[in-house]
Amino acid sequence: MAKMNLRPLDDRIVVEPVEAEETTAGGIVLPDSAREKPQRGTVVAVGPGKMLDSGNRGELSVTVGDVVIYGKYGGSNIEVDGREMKILRESDILAKVL
Amino acid sequence: MAKMNLRPLDDRIVVEPVEAEETTAGGIVLPDSAREKPQRGTVVAVGPGKMLDSGNRGELSVTVGDVVIYGKYGGSNIEVDGREMKILRESDILAKVL
Amino acid sequence: MAKMNLRPLDDRIVVEPVEAEETTAGGIVLPDSAREKPQRGTVVAVGPGKMLDSGNRGELSVTVGDVVIYGKYGGSNIEVDGREMKILRESDILAKVL
Amino acid sequence: MAKMNLRPLDDRIVVEPVEAEETTAGGIVLPDSAREKPQRGTVVAVGPGKMLDSGNRGELSVTVGDVVIYGKYGGSNIEVDGREMKILRESDILAKVL
Amino acid sequence: MAKMNLRPLDDRIVVEPVEAEETTAGGIVLPDSAREKPQRGTVVAVGPGKMLDSGNRGELSVTVGDVVIYGKYGGSNIEVDGREMKILRESDILAKVL
Amino acid sequence: MAKMNLRPLDDRIVVEPVEAEETTAGGIVLPDSAREKPQRGTVVAVGPGKMLDSGNRGELSVTVGDVVIYGKYGGSNIEVDGREMKILRESDILAKVL
Amino acid sequence: MAKMNLRPLDDRIVVEPVEAEETTAGGIVLPDSAREKPQRGTVVAVGPGKMLDSGNRGELSVTVGDVVIYGKYGGSNIEVDGREMKILRESDILAKVL
Known part of the structure; x- marks a missing residue:
């Protein structure tokens, strides 16, 4: 995976969706008809974390390379570079695939 | 129950619904016609808990194996592995069945 | 009243509604046509109380056996065990009948 | 006024409405056609006050016997005992009649 | 102006509207067709101020006798005593006329 | 500009709109058809600032005489005195023209 | 780029959109049909940062000259000076292009 020239702000995360065909690989499929089903993707860039009231930034729970499920x-x-990607907030991420 | 390869974020919980047929087993049935009725399921994976303002995470009230009622x-x-599951937040859990 | 095998989460409360016929017993009737009228019931299970910012749980104002008015x-x-019940949050309880 | 056997929760207040005929007694009438006009009543029961973040309860500004204007x-x-009453939160009370 | 026998709660304020005819007196008129235009009135009663988290009450910015512009x-x-009045919260007051 | 006899409350600001003809003067025009376009005006009166939780008031970023862009x-x-004005909150001000 | 005579308030940012033709330059294109697609632009002016509860202002993550993606x-x-621009809040900025 080439280095990304995009730096998300705050707790935003750039995810490259995994094609529906590949989804069964890890044993996880995302069904429930087409409506509102969560999707699976690979994290390709992460922001510095959300600015807290204290002035510090909250540590993100996902890192580049993680496979995640998101709404x-x-x-x-x-x-980006001809590939379809998604910019999400960390709260849009439901789970990591281990 | 096989080990789950899905790690929910924050206070999210993965629940496997109990079939309607089995629901009477513990003496609890979930009626009220079909609309908006709560459902019963088994917790199969839990997140680390919600990030608090203090930077700590709040302890979850349910653990893997608990039977729960949820909206x-x-x-x-x-x-997941051919089984229908639900990713919920802890606040969507109404009660534990003891 | 048999012991309940249901443990509500947070500040949730399980109430068994009192039949409309019995409602006049304590001198309290719940009229105002059918729409949006509050109802009366007996508390059969209570949660541990709402998690506060301090990490403690707020004490509930009602206990098992209380007769309450709720929206x-x-x-x-x-x-539960063939009886119709309601799971409410404490804030849905309007008053206790003394 | 007989002692009330109803104990409101939190900052709730039980008010017995004053009939429209009597309203001019204190010099205060509640007009503005029928729509959304405030009403006048007598406080017959009060709750312990709202639970504050500190764990204490906020003192109510009205007591049993006060005549109040409410939305x-x-x-x-x-x-209650054959009389029509209203359960309100303190924030629904606009003013006390002195 | 006779003493008012109405005591507003919290940060509420009783205002007696100034008739549209008089509005030009202080050089301020309230136009913009009829829809949603602010109005001018005289403060006739004020509450004790809003309860703050500290348990103290916030001081109001207006006092009895002030002429104010409000939504x-x-x-x-x-x-009240045959006069049309308005009960507002302090946040509904836009400005004082000096 | 004559002294204003209007004192806004909190973080409110009185602005006198600049006519559309004059808008090109400072090199700034406000286009985008007629719908929802921001407008330009001169600040003629400011409030004391918003009451903070600490009991102090937040200092306003604009002062009388500033030219501002607002929604x-x-x-x-x-x-006021025959001139059309606008009472805004500071958060409705987008930018100052230097 | 000429010096901007516009000073945004709080955490607002003035961005000059990059034409769609140029977007492929940095390898980033913004597709997804026409609806709700993010856009790319150059930051031409920034505010002092959002006022925090502490009374300090939060430091902005972007500076004049940055190329950004925004909703x-x-x-x-x-x-401004005949060029179409956008005034955004920092939270409307999704990412910086490095």
Whole structure:
């Protein structure tokens, strides 16, 4: 995976979606018809964490390379180097696949 | 129950729904027609707890193996190893069955 | 009243509704046509109290056995041992009948 | 006024409405057509006050016997000993009549 | 102006509207067609101030006798001694006329 | 500019709009068709600042005489000495023109 | 780039959009049909940062000259020296392009 030239702000995370075909690989499939189903992707860039009231930033629970499950309708779609990506907030991430 | 390869974030909980047929087993049935009725399931994975303002995480009230009652419309449906599951927040859990 | 095998989370409370016929017993009736009228019931299970910012739990104002007035549309209906019950939050309870 | 066998929770207050005919007695009438006009009533029971973050309860500004002005659509209607009453939160009370 | 027998709660304020005819007196008129225009009135009673988290009450910025500009749709209309009045919260007051 | 006899409360600000014709003067025009476009005006009166939790008031970032850009639909229109003005909160001010 | 005579308030940021044609330059394109797609632009002015509860201002994560990705529907459009610009809050900025 090439180094990303995009730096998310705050607790935002850039995720590259995993194609539906590959999803069964780790034993996890994302069904429930098409509506509102969560999706799976690989984290390609993370922000510095959310600014807390104390002035410090909260540590993110995911890092580059993690495979994550996220809500389909969260975040914004962007295209980086010809690949479709998603910019999400950490709270849009439901779970990590171990 | 096989070990789950899914790690929920924050105070999220993965629940495997109990089939409606089995529900009478513990003496608890979930009626009230089909609309908005709570459902019963078994906890199969829990997150680290919600990040508090202090920087610590709040301890969850449920653990893996607990049978819980939860609102039907909370959370997201996912499929893990061919089984239908639900990712919920702890606040979507109404009660534990003892 | 048999011991309840249901443990509500946080500040949730399980109430068994009192039939409309019995309601006049304590001198309190709940009229105002059918719409949005509060209802009366007996508390059969209580949670540990709401988690406060301090990490402690707030003490509940009602205990098992209390007769309470609550808003009709709060909470969720469940059936326990063949009896219709309601899971409410403490804030859905309007008053105790002394 | 007979002693009330109803104990409101938190900052709730039970008010017995004053009939529209009597309203001019204290020099205060509540007009503005029928829509959304405030109403006048007598406080017949008060709760222990709202639970504060400190764990203490906030003192209520009204006591049993006070005549108060309150918004018509706040609170819930109940019937106690054959009399129509209203359960309100303190914030639904606009003013006391001195 | 006769002494008012109405005591507003918290940060509420009783205002007697100034008739539209008089509004030009201080050089201030309230136009913008009829819709949503602010109005001018005289403060006739004030509450003790809003309860703060500290348990103290916040001091009000207006006192009895002040002429104020307020949003037309804020507050509730009441009639006191045959005069039309308004009960507002301090946050509904836009400005004082000096 | 004559001294204003209007004292806004809290963080409110009275702005006199600059006519659309003059807007090009400072090199700044406000286009984007007619809908929701920000507008430019001169600050003619400011409040004491917003009451903070500490009991102090937050210092305003604008002073009388500043030229500011503000959202068209924020605030209330009033007429002072025959001139159309706007009462806004500081948060409705987008930028100062230097 | 000429010096900007516009000073945003709080955590607001003035961005000059990059034309769609140029977007592929840094390897980043913004697709996803026309609806709700994020856009790319150059920061031309920044505010002093958001006022924190402590009375200090939070440091902004972007500075003049940064190329940023932002949500299309955030902020307000203004025209400065004949150029179309956008006034956004920092939270409307999704990422910086490195």
